[in-house]
Amino acid sequence: MSFAIALHMLAAVIWVGGxxxxxxxxxxxxATLLDPPQRLPLWVHVFGKFFPYVWICVVTLPLTGYWMIFNRLGGMAGAPMYVHIMNGIGTVMILIYMHVYFAPFRRLKQAVADQNWPEGGKKLAQIRMLVALNLTLGIITVLVAAGGRYMAVT
Ligand code: HEM
Incomplete structure (x- = not known):
């Protein structure tokens, strides 16, 4: 259990902190310092570094989470409400990340390769909106996960 929760926390910290x-x-x-021909390649390279770690996180979080649910909390039926909320929001976050990776990020890379800055700007705007959403969900999940056990609703 200590190993699973430690890995789970590490994955959450790296993903949400990143x-x-x-x-x-x-x-x-x-956005302030760089024009699109510099800014869009910068983001392609930054995401290229960050996303492999996110892939590890989106595999680690459910694996360790379900391991804890089925080995320590007595299965889904025995899990407290905050774990169900975490499971639900966490799953949505993972689906949003996979969408970002396979749709706008791929198109952003293509647009940058083609030096098509208007198209790249549109794809970056989509990624920005989805990352804002996932960051919000991630912060809510951390608050629910960390505070949940101390709340009356279980
Ligand atoms: C994807 C499905 C997920 C499942 C099935 C899951 C499941 C769990 C379980 C069973 C625990 C232990 C609860 C306990 O000991 O009472 C836990 C803890 C935790 N989870 Fe998740 N989790 C998931 C996703 C996430 C995500 C996406 C985040 C953050 C973005 C997250 C953040 C945390 C944190 C911060 C804790 C520590 C709570 C504490 O002990 O104070 N989890 N999770």
Missing amino acids: MFFAYVCLRPVA
Whole structure:
């Protein structure tokens, strides 16, 4: 259990923390300092570094989560409400990430390869919106997961 929760937490920290840094810190600075021909390749390379770690996180989170549910919490029926909420929001987050990876990120890479900056700008805007959504869901999940056990509703 200690190993599973440690891995689970590490994956959540890397994924949500990475989105926070990208969205809250890097995005406004890149948007202010760089024009599309520099900014769009920057994001392709930044995502190219970050997304392999996110893939590890989106595999690790459900694996360790379900391991804890079925080995420690007595299965889904025995799991407290905050774990069901985490499972639901976590699954939505993973689906949103996979959509980002396979749809707008691929098209962003293609647009940058073609030096099609207007098209790349549209794809980056889509990614920005979906990352904002996933970051919000991730913060809610962390709050629910960490505070849930101390709340009256179980
Ligand atoms: C995808 C499906 C997921 C499942 C099935 C799942 C399941 C679980 C389980 C069973 C626990 C242990 C609860 C306990 O000991 O009472 C846990 C803890 C935790 N989970 Fe998840 N989880 C999932 C996704 C996520 C995601 C996406 C995040 C963050 C973005 C997250 C953040 C956390 C945190 C911060 C804790 C620690 C709570 C604490 O012990 O204080 N989980 N999760």
